[in-house]
Amino acid sequence: MSGSFGARLGRAIADVKHSERARRVLLHPVLTRPGYWFATAAGLLWGGVLSGFRLRSRGGVIVAAHVPKWAFGRGGTTIGAVYVTCDSVDDDVLEHEAVHREQWRRYGLWFIPLYLLAGQNALTNRFEIEAGLERGGYVRGLSSRELSSREPKK
Numbered sequence: 153m154s155g156s157f158g159a160r161l162g163r164a165i166a167d168v169k170h171s172e173r174a175r176r177v178l179l180h181p182v183l184t185r186p187g188y189w190f191a192t193a194a195g196l197l198w199g200g201v202l203s204g205f206r207l208r209s210r211g212g213v214i215v216a217a218h219v220p221k222w223a224f225g226r227g228g229t230t231i232g233a234v235y236v237t238c239d240s241v242d243d244d245v246l247e248h249e250a251v252h253r254e255q256w257r258r259y260g261l262w263f264i265p266l267y268l269l270a271g272q273n274a275l276t277n278r279f280e281i282e283a284g285l286e287r288g289g290y291v292r293g294l295s296s297r298e299l300s301s302r303e304p305k306k
């Protein structure tokens with residue numbers, strides 16, 4: 153049953169994608185903004201408690217650092233306006249997370265199913281691509297020279 157529910161949800165979202173009017177209604181700030189606030193409140197609670205309320209406003213996000221690694225995915229997770237991490241706080245990463253905060257603002261709680269449907273592979277997930285794969289540390293270590301040497305030889 154859960155499989156068919158997932159398939160139906162996927163189809164419903166695909167239908168919305170093709171209906172400009174449905175999109176406008178579902179992505180109206182009256183609907184999405186409370187979701188963003190709710191996510192931010194949840195992020196403040198989660199990140200606040202686990203960081204001992206060491207919250208800092210940096211680079212367009214509220215950073216909850218020194219959080220144990222079991223409490224978030226990858227190098228860190230942005231929930232609403234709150235970036236929860238252990239120690240991944242360089243400027244590039246914060247710029248990347250600020251884009252995720254903007255995505256939360258745009259989509260509200262729709263961001264959760266939309267992000268999951270975009271796939272677990274960050275390299276093909278449109279929200280990670282929009283936030284910047286390099287800044288997010290997904291393609292770190294590959295210099296532009298190394299990337300160009302991967303192109304097929306003519």
Ligand SMILES: [Zn+2]
Nearest residue numbers: 248280283288
């Ligand atoms: Zn990201």
